[in-house]
Amino acid sequence: MHIVVVHNRYASAQPSGENNVVDQEVALLRAAGHRVELFERRSDDIHTRSLPGKAAVPLLVPWHPGVRRELAARLRADRPDVVHVHNVFPLLSPSVLAACADTGVPVVATLHNYTQVCPPGTLQRDGQACTECVGRSPLPAVRHGCYRGSRLATVPLAVSLRANRRRWWSGVDRFLCISAAQRDVLVAAGMPAERLAVKHNFVPEPGRSRSGDGEHLLYLGRLAEPKGVRLLMTAWDALAADGGAGVPLMIAGTGPLESEVRAWAAGRDDVRYMGLLDQEQSRDAIARAVAVVAPSTWLEAFGLVVVEAMAAGVPAVAAGHGAFAELVEDGKTGLLHRPRDAESLAAGLRRATAEPDRNREWGEAARRRYARDFGPEVGLERLLDAYRTVMAQRTVGNLGDSR
Structure with a gap:
């Protein structure tokens, strides 16, 4: 298969399990003979931007027209079988979904957290569980400054969630939840159950195991x-x-x-x-x-x-x-x-x-x-099954349209 992976890499100064998952999946697919290309941005790059460039970042979180044009051009030129979306915050935005729609490429999206229903993606506030924004307006998140303790920093996330909720739900052919617990929360919040599948993250063989009782x-x-x-x-x-x-x-x-x-x-x-x-x-x-x-x-x-x-x-x-x-x-x-x-x-x-x-x-x-x-072989098969499913759905849909 030919896959384009879309991901905004988190800052390297902080450990990121999500970055690791993306890297491991890409390596797994390539080792199995699939062609995988990356369309990515790096949060580290924000620090190298000019002051006006840094100031523009929050404005483009809900929608980045330049990213839409760039990705659409890439997809038209390369014609991949599927696009796999991971994180789009803060430098890509949900405009990547419009690029996929523009070019007719099916989309799989892994949901690594709860950003589909909660602006900071944690379902937590002040150390306690919080669902105040789930299925409702995300204004409470702004009022409480749920992202980094800042109302101003929370605004772009809240605006993006409000403006793009339906775009996500209609623009992604298959969501991959990384646990059944996560899927249950998202279905209860109103996300389309038929598009939500469970695919646990896999972990590569570590090459070492515990001997003795541990230290x-x-x-x-x-x-x-x-x-x-x-x-x-x-x-x-x-x-x-x-x-x-x-x-x-x-x-x-x-x-x-x-x-x-x-x-x-x-x-x-x-x-x-x-x-x-x-x-x-x-x-x-x-x-x-x-x-x-x-x-x-x-x-x-x-x-x-x-x-x-x-x-x-x-x-x-x-x-x-x-x-x-x-x-x-x-x-x-x-x-x-x-x-x-x-x-x-x-x-x-x-x-x-x-x-x-x-x-x-x-x-x-x-x-x-x-x-x-959770081993690599299991992870690869479940990943490929998701790709095959959305490709088949698009083929059936296109045949129906042609009739």
Whole structure:
């Protein structure tokens, strides 16, 4: 097949599971012999723009006519079989859908979060679940400054959601939800159920797996409130006051809470802050873990680090909501704790380290689940099936039109 992948890459200063997913899918498709081309923008490039250029970025978030013209010209020249859209914020915009419509190319779109129904895509505000904008006007998001705590920064996202909601729903032939939990939320919000399919992200073979019982508990991800970082610190302090977990807590990543995490970890023997790890360092840290910790307070649409741990035969201690509830089989491939409950999280961490025989069983079961549901071969077939489906639908539709 000939595929054009459309993606706005997130800033390289922050870890991005979405960037990783796109890169891994492109590599997987190419390795299988498919022709894949990228139509992308990079958020890093915003910093190199002139002051007027930077000022224009928010104005083009809802609609970028230049992108529409450029992509349409590319599609007319190359005639791909399908376009696969990932992220379009902030430099591409939903105008990419108009370019596909202009040229008659079918569209698949992976939904990595909840931006179809929530301007910042988190379904969370002030550390609590929030659905105030779901199925309604996104004005509450502006009023609360839900994107980066800024009303002004939230306006372009709210305008784009309001102006392009129907365009998304009618302009995409097939949406790929990365969990059944995400699909349920979006269907309940009014998105067309017949166009929403579940395709979990796949994870490449890590090339290493855990041997022994592990050396540490590991948090690997963005240091931000929705990821449950403050909840983890509270739970760990309670655990330390009650005798500790027996192994140190390793925290790897960067984000808005980095300075707070650094200060909290400084001078402690039971916590080590590792900063931002590269891919090889991350795989090594996972393979040496007793368990990975995923305490997100928001409804995760997937949970890449949990599946990366599965691939290495490492169980997870994760919040029992959102996608985690379908990724982690409580007491079989890991442990689920009550969401936003520090006491429950602390109990899960203690149990993960206190029962090494059971922990090994969880890790082995997690590895089997990975091989069945999240390996490269499974990911490739599900991706190709989505492409074949939309191509066939367009062929049938064109035949009907010709009659």
